[in-house]
Amino acid sequence: MKITILGCYAATPRSFTNPTAQVLEMGKQLFLIDCGEGTQVQLRRNKIKFSRIKHIFISHLHGDHFYGLVGLVSTFRLLNRENELHIYGPKGIKEIITLQLKLANSWTNFPLVFHELTSKEPEILIDNEHITVSTLPLKHRVYTNGYLFREKEGDRRLIVDEARRLNIDFTLFKSLKKGKDVVSEDGELIPNHLVTEDPPEPLSYAFCSDTVYDPELVPLIANITLLYHESTFLDSEEKLAFPTKHSTAKQAAAIAKAANVQKLLLGHYSTRYDNIELFRTEARTIFENVLLADDGMEIVVE
Amino acid sequence: MKITILGCYAATPRSFTNPTAQVLEMGKQLFLIDCGEGTQVQLRRNKIKFSRIKHIFISHLHGDHFYGLVGLVSTFRLLNRENELHIYGPKGIKEIITLQLKLANSWTNFPLVFHELTSKEPEILIDNEHITVSTLPLKHRVYTNGYLFREKEGDRRLIVDEARRLNIDFTLFKSLKKGKDVVSEDGELIPNHLVTEDPPEPLSYAFCSDTVYDPELVPLIANITLLYHESTFLDSEEKLAFPTKHSTAKQAAAIAKAANVQKLLLGHYSTRYDNIELFRTEARTIFENVLLADDGMEIVVE
Numbered sequence: 001m002k003i004t005i006l007g008c009y010a011a012t013p014r015s016f017t018n019p020t021a022q023v024l025e026m027g028k029q030l031f032l033i034d035c036g037e038g039t040q041v042q043l044r045r046n047k048i049k050f051s052r053i054k055h056i057f058i059s060h061l062h063g064d065h066f067y068g069l070v071g072l073v074s075t076f077r078l079l080n081r082e083n084e085l086h087i088y089g090p091k092g093i094k095e096i097i098t099l100q101l102k103l104a105n106s107w108t109n110f111p112l113v114f115h116e117l118t119s120k121e122p123e124i125l126i127d128n129e130h131i132t133v134s135t136l137p138l139k140h141r142v143y144t145n146g147y148l149f150r151e152k153e154g155d156r157r158l159i160v161d162e163a164r165r166l167n168i169d170f171t172l173f174k175s176l177k178k179g180k181d182v183v184s185e186d187g188e189l190i191p192n193h194l195v196t197e198d199p200p201e202p203l204s205y206a207f208c209s210d211t212v213y214d215p216e217l218v219p220l221i222a223n224i225t226l227l228y229h230e231s232t233f234l235d236s237e238e239k240l241a242f243p244t245k246h247s248t249a250k251q252a253a254a255i256a257k258a259a260n261v262q263k264l265l266l267g268h269y270s271t272r273y274d275n276i277e278l279f280r281t282e283a284r285t286i287f288e289n290v291l292l293a294d295d296g297m298e299i300v301v302e
Numbered sequence: 303m304k305i306t307i308l309g310c311y312a313a314t315p316r317s318f319t320n321p322t323a324q325v326l327e328m329g330k331q332l333f334l335i336d337c338g339e340g341t342q343v344q345l346r347r348n349k350i351k352f353s354r355i356k357h358i359f360i361s362h363l364h365g366d367h368f369y370g371l372v373g374l375v376s377t378f379r380l381l382n383r384e385n386e387l388h389i390y391g392p393k394g395i396k397e398i399i400t401l402q403l404k405l406a407n408s409w410t411n412f413p414l415v416f417h418e419l420t421s422k423e424p425e426i427l428i429d430n431e432h433i434t435v436s437t438l439p440l441k442h443r444v445y446t447n448g449y450l451f452r453e454k455e456g457d458r459r460l461i462v463d464e465a466r467r468l469n470i471d472f473t474l475f476k477s478l479k480k481g482k483d484v485v486s487e488d489g490e491l492i493p494n495h496l497v498t499e500d501p502p503e504p505l506s507y508a509f510c511s512d513t514v515y516d517p518e519l520v521p522l523i524a525n526i527t528l529l530y531h532e533s534t535f536l537d538s539e540e541k542l543a544f545p546t547k548h549s550t551a552k553q554a555a556a557i558a559k560a561a562n563v564q565k566l567l568l569g570h571y572s573t574r575y576d577n578i579e580l581f582r583t584e585a586r587t588i589f590e591n592v593l594l595a596d597d598g599m600e601i602v603v604e
Binding site for chain 2: 011012013014015037038040041044045061062063067068070071074075078090092095096099100103104105106141142
């Protein structure tokens with residue numbers, strides 16, 4: 001899987017930093033997560049093909065997480081998009097976008113499907129052959145969801161040379177990949193484990209922004225591969241975190257540790273900090289495997 | 303007066319061009335005209351102090367002219383603005399902005415005053431000691447206004463040395479500036495013209511975007527100092543101009559010539575053109591004094 005950080009700074013866009021937006025590539029699909037002002041330009045800068053985006057997930061209706069959405073939808077229209085576009089986000093998102101399209105007298109020429117969220121419990125949004133996507137209810141100043149993306153376990157990996165050596169007809173390879181034992185051309189029963197290996201470990205990604213420190217999140221993201229958890233503040237500003245319903249780097253690390261995730265990716269830094277390296281230093285006092293998001297960064301996990 | 307071009311390209315923002323937004327400085331005030339996506343970042347790049355903007359004029363509700371407005375309003379809030387902000391634009395602009403603020407649960411902490419426009423006749427929006435601002439009804443695919451900014455004639459310029467030589471008491475200088483004759487300390491009547499000069503010629507600026515070629519505009523902008531007129535297309539694409547209700551460079555020049563303006567400023571170029579110099583070449587076949595807008599450009603007229 002690959003995550004491209006289009007923007008990972010809190011609050012207001014600046015000439016050198018962008019508000020939240022990320023592209024996740026998983027199971028051959030692209031998912032856009034949040035869409036702050038300027039996201040469409042960041043997509044171009046990062047050479048992401050607009051037409052590959054079919055699903056957009058909005059965490060909450062604060063401007064730094066969705067003000068770029070209406071512009072992106074309009075640009076899809078200018079690009080003569082024909083494919084469906086699915087937008088998941090809090091109730092209200094449909095009215096915001098359609099009001100603006102209506103007043104501009106510019107309806108989309110592609111199906112624009114809104115999936116408005118209201119539940120405070122986790123919900124499965126997508127469940128197909130390759131992946132599931134579900135919500136992660138977060139606690140912020142307004143109704144907010146994180147999103148959890150999980151690959152499904154793939155087929156077993158066939159050791160082709162071994163299968164041939166044991167004289168297994170190739171029409172049985174599919175059964176082997178599904179974990180079945182087969183009978184060779186020589187009439188011998190071949191136990192599956194002799195000619196296959198375990199499939200690659202399914203990867204998983206959780207996007208958690210914006211949120212106050214919330215241990216209730218831990219069981220929902222236990223043992224995942226990569227956790228993006230907001231860290232708006234450093235511990236020195238911890239007194240600001242609770243009233244604004246944000247987290248510190250230390251709190252993000254505590255969640256990562258409690259959930260036993262493989263890696264923690266920090267972001268949503270307040271623009272008051274000049275040196276984001278301080279976030280890593282602070283988080284590492286609690287959890288070792290910390291990455292710092294930054295605009296334009298690509299994170300590949302295999 | 304000074305015009306700073308924050309963006310002057312049509313349709314969709316790209317990594318190297320911005321949609322429409324300009325800042326006009328006239329009569330010691332700053333006016334923001336249109337506010338495409340990314341305008342707040344362009345304001346920062348061009349070092350324009352956010353707090354000096356008290357009036358924003360939106361021409362029409364196509365995204366490339368206003369999608370940056372809600373973000374700018376939100377940033378004013380984050381910057382703890384206290385001064386009134388006046389927004390002039392088509393009916394609907396208030397609902398678009400307030401819906402988004404409401405759903406984000408983030409009302410402004412400063413008075414946000416909407417002046418929604420519906421008239422198809424020119425209207426005076428601001429009339430103070432220094433300037434007037436009025437609408438210029440334009441013909442586009444949706445309800446659209448250009449804006450006309452006119453300085454008022456200032457006081458006469460006092461020739462201080464001459465006034466002193468003629469022994470005029472300084473308490474009479476104000477009367478002289480207002481064009482009155484005065485009596486000197488020696489009891490002589492001093493005709494005003496002996497000690498004053500004409501005030502500087504009042505400047506004027508018309509912003510006309512987006513619009514189809516429309517000769518009805520000519521009397522409204524006759525003899526102005528500087529005309530910004532959209533030129534989305536070159537003459538080679540003239541067949542696209544009428545159906546999309548845009549203009550060509552040639553048509554913009556024809557309006558400038560008929561209105562006898564001093565200078566023509568072209569912009570709102572379709573992103574299909576790589577070389578905007580072609581717009582100047584084409585316009586100059588009809589009207590000599592042509593400037594090409596480009597993002598980040600400042601035009602000073604004295």
